Amino acid sequence: MSSEKPTRDDDRRFETLTVTHGEEPDLSTGMGDVTSPIHLASTYAVDGIDMDVALEDLDPDSDEFLYTRLSNPTRHAVEKRIAALEGGDHAMAFASGTSAIVSTVMAAVEPGDHVVAFEDLYGGTNTMLKELFRDKLNVAVEFVDATDPEAVRAATTDETALLWMETPTNPLLRLCDVEAMAAVADDHDALLGVDNTFLGPYFQRPLELGADVVVHSTTKYINGHSDSLGGVAVTDDDEFAGEIGFLQQVGMGNVMAPFDAYMVLRGLKTLPLRMRQHETNAAEVATYLESHDSVASVHYPGLDSHPQHDLAVEQTDGHGGVLSFEIDGDLADVERFVAALEEFTLAVSLGGVESLIEHPASMTHSPLPAEERAELGITDTLLRASVGVEHPKDLLADLERGFEAMDAGRTDASDSSGAADASEAPASTD
Numbered sequence: 001m002s003s004e005k006p007t008r009d010d011d012r013r014f015e016t017l018t019v020t021h022g023e024e025p026d027l028s029t030g031m032g033d034v035t036s037p038i039h040l041a042s043t044y045a046v047d048g049i050d051m052d053v054a055l056e057d058l059d060p061d062s063d064e065f066l067y068t069r070l071s072n073p074t075r076h077a078v079e080k081r082i083a084a085l086e087g088g089d090h091a092m093a094f095a096s097g098t099s100a101i102v103s104t105v106m107a108a109v110e111p112g113d114h115v116v117a118f119e120d121l122y123g124g125t126n127t128m129l130k131e132l133f134r135d136k137l138n139v140a141v142e143f144v145d146a147t148d149p150e151a152v153r154a155a156t157t158d159e160t161a162l163l164w165m166e167t168p169t170n171p172l173l174r175l176c177d178v179e180a181m182a183a184v185a186d187d188h189d190a191l192l193g194v195d196n197t198f199l200g201p202y203f204q205r206p207l208e209l210g211a212d213v214v215v216h217s218t219t220k221y222i223n224g225h226s227d228s229l230g231g232v233a234v235t236d237d238d239e240f241a242g243e244i245g246f247l248q249q250v251g252m253g254n255v256m257a258p259f260d261a262y263m264v265l266r267g268l269k270t271l272p273l274r275m276r277q278h279e280t281n282a283a284e285v286a287t288y289l290e291s292h293d294s295v296a297s298v299h300y301p302g303l304d305s306h307p308q309h310d311l312a313v314e315q316t317d318g319h320g321g322v323l324s325f326e327i328d329g330d331l332a333d334v335e336r337f338v339a340a341l342e343e344f345t346l347a348v349s350l351g352g353v354e355s356l357i358e359h360p361a362s363m364t365h366s367p368l369p370a371e372e373r374a375e376l377g378i379t380d381t382l383l384r385a386s387v388g389v390e391h392p393k394d395l396l397a398d399l400e401r402g403f404e405a406m407d408a409g410r411t412d413a414s415d416s417s418g419a420a421d422a423s424e425a426p427a428s429t430d
């Protein structure tokens, strides 16, 4: 478990870094705030005119700030903390996960380059790669089944500048072997980027497995309370960090706001506690669903039945709080099931302390054409759950309520068709 794992740059353990790193009280200010204040100032007074100081010489670690888009003390604190948790040298915090991804991909590719991406990516990233990078910026994008490292190897060429992966994927919880992806990228001098939103650094640290850059939607587990939007990119590569930082601060100016940085710093303090409970609850829910007659399949890497369970055990410290499952029925059954739930709220997104459920075909993955969804295995009876930290018995009772409502609806439907037949019968005898 990561609770016994020292972190790379620091002899303090993960749980300690989540609480205080980047936020140590500074008594020299005369205040000694135990938590970082929200620094709202957009600009900072400077000492005097100095022709020899360039913008890049300003060092936020020495409290040198000029303008908040370039750097801000609250954002800097969150960047330092997330860099330490992911085991990287540099972190750049953005206004959303999407802006972290677009800036990272943009920093890695040029027109004419080639990108190999997991076919089962978050719908927004899939659309971004196609409609922005492929259609507008002349970057060839090839989507492959990255559960198979040989498929990725076959698609990668010397024109490939970037491999872009998520693991586990959304919504089918497929995995890719990050070490194998890193080997393919190295063989072609390409970069490997991994979206680590689903597991977060408590359960998975892709940089340790050979990735060049890790991104997160901090909107999800990193903040953990469904009340802040943000993203982050983390890398050890100084030059690549410079490119991403240029896009964050100057090329796009797409930075995490001080209030969100404060929320993320606060949310991170309980990341290990939350992740452990998310995982315990998700495992209980997955086991319950797997044994239920009305469920056709369950996708959760922690289950022995998951086809890549061994890889999950090998490369991660835990399996997280997201799972998906297929109802053995039709769309009307799914609608009745979802409508009866009281603890699982029907909503997109994931990673908050409250349990959410969503219907990928009509919600997160509705932008994908129906044939593409079918090819990926995203059926109309698939549901994705983000299992929260409530008492697991209440969550199981809620799911049971859903299945009972589904069964009752089926009985009503067959009774009313029977009643219709009965009412027609006398007419036919007349």
Ligand SMILES: Cc1ncc(COP(=O)(O)O)c(C=O)c1O
Pocket: 096, 097, 098, 099, 122, 124, 125, 166, 170, 195, 197, 198, 216, 217, 218, 219, 229, 230, 231, 349
């Ligand atoms: C895996 C993954 N990456 C990235 C994003 C995009 O993040 P944001 O909504 O913060 O832009 C999401 C959003 O759901 C996601 O699930």
